[in-house]
Every structure is written in structure tokens, then in C-alpha cells.
Amino acid sequence: MTQTDAFLDAARHLLGERGITTDAELVSPWLTDWRGRYTGKARALASPASVQEVAGLVNLCRKFGVPIVPQGGNSGMSGGATPDDSGDAIVLSLRRMNSVRKFDSEAKQITCDAGLILQALHEMAEAKNLRFPLTLGGKGSATIGGLISTNAGGTQVLRHGSMRAQVLGIEAVMADGTVFDSLTPLKKDNRGFDLKQLLIGSEGTLGIITGATLRLVPALAQRAVLWAGLGELRDARKLLLHAEQIAGDALEGFEVLPHHTLASVLDHNPAARSPLQADHAWYALVELAADTSAGGNLSALAEHLLEEAFSAGLLEDATIAANETQAEQFWAIRDGVSAAERALGPAMQHDISVPVARMADFVVETVPKVEAKFPGTRAVAFGHLGDGNVHFHVLAPKGAQSGVWELEEGKAISGLVHDQVTSWGGSISAEHGIGQMKLDELARLADPVHLAIMRRVKQALDPDHLLNPGKLVPDLD
Numbered sequence: 147m148t149q150t151d152a153f154l155d156a157a158r159h160l161l162g163e164r165g166i167t168t169d170a171e172l173v174s175p176w177l178t179d180w181r182g183r184y185t186g187k188a189r190a191l192a193s194p195a196s197v198q199e200v201a202g203l204v205n206l207c208r209k210f211g212v213p214i215v216p217q218g219g220n221s222g223m224s225g226g227a228t229p230d231d232s233g234d235a236i237v238l239s240l241r242r243m244n245s246v247r248k249f250d251s252e253a254k255q256i257t258c259d260a261g262l263i264l265q266a267l268h269e270m271a272e273a274k275n276l277r278f279p280l281t282l283g284g285k286g287s288a289t290i291g292g293l294i295s296t297n298a299g300g301t302q303v304l305r306h307g308s309m310r311a312q313v314l315g316i317e318a319v320m321a322d323g324t325v326f327d328s329l330t331p332l333k334k335d336n337r338g339f340d341l342k343q344l345l346i347g348s349e350g351t352l353g354i355i356t357g358a359t360l361r362l363v364p365a366l367a368q369r370a371v372l373w374a375g376l377g378e379l380r381d382a383r384k385l386l387l388h389a390e391q392i393a394g395d396a397l398e399g400f401e402v403l404p405h406h407t408l409a410s411v412l413d414h415n416p417a418a419r420s421p422l423q424a425d426h427a428w429y430a431l432v433e434l435a436a437d438t439s440a441g442g443n444l445s446a447l448a449e450h451l452l453e454e455a456f457s458a459g460l461l462e463d464a465t466i467a468a469n470e471t472q473a474e475q476f477w478a479i480r481d482g483v484s485a486a487e488r489a490l491g492p493a494m495q496h497d498i499s500v501p502v503a504r505m506a507d508f509v510v511e512t513v514p515k516v517e518a519k520f521p522g523t524r525a526v527a528f529g530h531l532g533d534g535n536v537h538f539h540v541l542a543p544k545g546a547q548s549g550v551w552e553l554e555e556g557k558a559i560s561g562l563v564h565d566q567v568t569s570w571g572g573s574i575s576a577e578h579g580i581g582q583m584k585l586d587e588l589a590r591l592a593d594p595v596h597l598a599i600m601r602r603v604k605q606a607l608d609p610d611h612l613l614n615p616g617k618l619v620p621d622l623d
Contacts (some may be wrong), residue, residue, distance in 0.1 A: 150189060153210040157192060157236075160202045164242075166192045176237050179228045180221050180284075181488070181495075183552070184582065186229035188215070193239045197317060197325060197356040200238070204354065205323035207236070213612050214238050216350035218292025219263065221284040223497065224581025226296065226349045226617050235615070240291050243356065246270065254362040255314060257329055260291025260355045267360075276362040279306035283481040291355045297347035299577030301480070304532035305398045305435070306363070308577065309346065315359035316342040321352075321608040329359050344603070349579050350614040352607045364437035369398075370448035371433050371473035374455075374464040375426030379404075382430050382531055383506040385460045389432055392451045396444065399433040400532030401480050407487070407528045411479050414486035418479055422463050430531075431480055483528055483537075492542035492549075494556045496563045500572035502534035509536060512566045516540055520559055535576035538563055564591060580618045589620035597621075 213235035217227040243259035282300035314331035467473035522543030
């Protein structure tokens with residue numbers, strides 16, 4: 147019996163037939179990332195049903211020297227949940243672990259397994275007149291564990307913060323098979339390092355998140371969704387400042403997209419409609435929200451905001467969603483951007499941030515630099531202007547060969563974009579993580595002290611380098 151056979155036999159004994167498979171048809175869908183840029187191989191797909199089974203599996207992997215690639219909904223953007231092509235690793239899926247362990251409506255907290263789908267969490271909270279204040283386009287497949295592992299952002303960061311701000315407690319299986327249990331939330335706790343924060347955003351390289359306690363907020367009582375047409379992106383920055391001044395804490399989201407991106411969504415989705423009759427260079431999607439504890443009339447506030455913005459010359463045109471159906475249609479345009487851009491063909495996608503006050507200037511100055519140096523390309527930026535994070539995509543010239551262009555000209559394009567971001571004091575990964583996609587760029591551009599600390603932490607917690615090897619932490623060997 148080979149070592150692989152012995153490992154698989156032991157894993158089947160631990161997890162049962164439902165818990166591990168080598169069937170190529172069942173394993174294959176989980177070996178390619180959502181964007182289709184990375185495809186790997188794996189010994190097996192493991193699907194434990196409890197934290198005890200995860201711990202037992204990690205101990206088995208230590209014994210046999212088998213690398214582990216944790217995977218949530220496989221909806222990541224940086225190849226962080228895809229194994230390499232050696233076939234040595236197993237893919238560890240947490241999707242069977244999707245239970246709610248405790249729901250405390252009074253405390254506005256939920257404790258759940260890592261495999262719970264984000265959309266399911268939204269629905270559970272809504273049924274209790276609460277909500278989980280983080281959403282994104284992939285909510286139907288993204289899991290809580292994956293969102294924590296990548297410190298996901300989304301469209302509500304402006305008001306509520308990223309995933310890090312929603313996590314009150316964590317349970318994780320460490321590389322030595324022990325279970326770190328910090329699920330009980332405490333408002334004050336000074337017993338040394340806040341280890342849960344170390345695990346958040348670590349992309350499965352330090353431990354395998356198996357459960358979490360999350361904060362909830364009161365359900366929305368009112369919301370007003372505005373769609374504005376703008377002459378240039380710098381006007382969006384002015385509109386953001388205006389909205390912050392007028393709406394204060396009611397400002398929940400502020401997204402921007404250029405006309406090219408809107409046109410891409412309309413072409414990709416025949417059911418979508420432009421909210422405004424005329425075309426504009428840029429658009430802003432603004433959401434005001436109030437929970438049951440807030441007083442006042444949000445619609446009146448939205449109308450006042452627009453009236454003052456028109457008077458100040460910040461807008462070319464704007465409309466307020468007349469009802470919830472129309473509000474959802476506005477947001478469906480924003481949520482449909484990634485799929486529409488992907489349908490256009492090869493592109494280099496950059497998830498970047500710079501200081502909020504400088505983002506409009508960064509885009510205005512960087513777009514022509516990229517397009518001038520790489521003729522035939524088109525650079526577009528869209529996303530969360532309110533928190534200084536845009537998705538800076540560079541679309542390939544017509545006729546570019548997918549899979550070839552990205553590795554040749556595309557790599558040089560990303561280098562230029564990341565150089566620009568770094569020179570502006572920004573980050574090459576705002577919310578999608580490093581994964582394997584940006585590993586070399588992190589090694590090239592990050593502060594050496596920052597990298598050295600990351601390597602020491604990884605070495606201390608995973609000395610055998612079995613947890614998600616080749617991701618996030620550069621140059622370990």
C-alpha cells in the first residue's frame with residue numbers, strides 16, 4: 147500500500163464516504179478558481195462535518211505530510227483557494243459545516259459554522275428583524291469562513307467596516323490539530339494578543355476557520371437609493387463629501403462606475419435598464435439607510451441632498467429609486483459589473499486602494515498612463531469610492547488571446563498599476579486578498595519589515611508549511 151492509499155484509507159475511516167472523495171467529476175469543479183485563471187490538482191476533496199473532524203483530518207495530514215488548501219465558496223478573486231498542479235494537496239471544503247449554533251436576537255449576535263452561505267445568513271437575520279451588515283455580488287456562494295479568511299469588503303464598508311469589524315469571536319483548527327476557541331464575545335479583554343484578528347485575513351495560511359460569532363445590526367426601516375450622472379470622477383469625490391455632510395451616519399454606500407462599465411452591464415444583461423435617460427461620463431450609486439431606532443424621513447433627506455448637490459453644480463442629472471424594486475434594480479447594475487467585464491474578454495483586474503481623498507486623482511492620472519504605454523488597452527475603474535477602494539481593470543486589445551495576453555503584456559500592466567498604487571501610498575490588495583495572484587508583487591513591493599514579520603508568524607504557527615502553501619506569504623523556502 148502506498149502512502150497516498152494509506153492516507154486516503156485513514157481519511158475515509160475518519161470522515162466516512164461522504165467526507166472524502168477522489169472522484170474526478172466531483173473534485174474537478176473545485177480545482178479552478180472563479181475567474182478561471184488558475185487550475186490545480188488534488189489528491190482528494192475532503193468535506194468534514196464538524197470541527198472535530200477537521201482537527202482529526204489536520205492531524206492525519208501532519209502525519210502523512212499532506213498539504214491542505216481550505217476552500218469556502220470558491221468565489222475568491224486571487225486564486226487563494228486553488229491548489230497547485232503538483233497533486234500533493236487535498237482541497238478542504240467547509241461547505242458541509244453550515245449550521246447556526248446560536249442566535250441571540252437580544253444581543254444581536256449569531257454563532258455559526260464557517261460553511262454558512264452569506265445569503266442564508268442575510269435571510270436568517272431578516273427573519274429576526276435584524277441584518278448582517280456586509281454584502282457583495284457573490285453572496286449566494288460566499289461562505290462565512292471564506293469571508294473572514296480574506297477579510298472581505300463589499301458595498302457597506304463605508305458605514306459598517308469590512309469583515310474584520312463584524313467578527314466578535316472565532317473558532318479555528320491550527321496546524322498542529324489543536325482547536326483555538328475564542329467564540330465568546332467580550333467587549334473588553336486584555337489577555338494579551340488578539341489572536342482572532344491575526345487569523346482574519348490570513349487566507350487559511352495560519353489556521354482553518356471553522357466557526358465564528360458575528361455582530362448583527364437592527365433591520366432597515368427605511369432606505370433611499372440614488373443614481374447620479376456626473377461629468378467627471380472628481381465630481382464624485384465632491385458629491386461624497388457633500389453626502390457625508392448632509393446625511394451623516396445615514397450614508398451607507400457610495401459606489402462609482404464610468405459609462406463604459408454601465409454600457410457593459412446593459413449589453414451583458416438585456417433585462418437591465420439605465421436609470422437615467424442621457425449618458426454621462428461617470429455615475430454614482432448612493433444609498434442612505436436608517437434602522438428602526440432612527441427618526442425622520444429618509445426620502446426627504448435624499449431629496450434635500452440632491453437639491454443641494456444640484457445647486458452646488460455637483461450633478462448633471464440624478465434620480466431617486468421610487469420603490470424597493472427599483473432600488474434593487476440600481477444595485478443589480480453594480481452587482482453585475484464583474485460578470486459583464488469578464489464577458490468582454492481578457493483583462494487584468496486590480497483590487498487597489500489609496501487614501502480616500504486621493505482616489506479620484508489617482509484614477510484620473512493613472513488611466514491615461516496605462517493606456518498610453520499599452521496601446522489598444524482600455525482602463526476602467528469602478529467600486530467603493532467612499533472607502534478608497536476601486537477595482538482598476540485593464541481590458542485587453544481586441545483579438546488578444548486569453549491565457550497568453552495575461553502572462554505577457556498583462557503582467558507588465560499589473561506591474562505598472564501596482565507601482566503607481568505604491569507611489570500613491572496605497573495597497574495592491576484592498577479586499578480580495580493576495581492568494582497566489584499577487585504573491586510575487588507583494589514580495590516586490592511590500593515593506594521588508596512587514597514581510598519578515600509575516601514569515602516569522604507563519605513559521606511559528608505552521609512550521610511544516612502545510613496550510614495553504616504558496617499563498618499570501620512570499621518566499622518561505
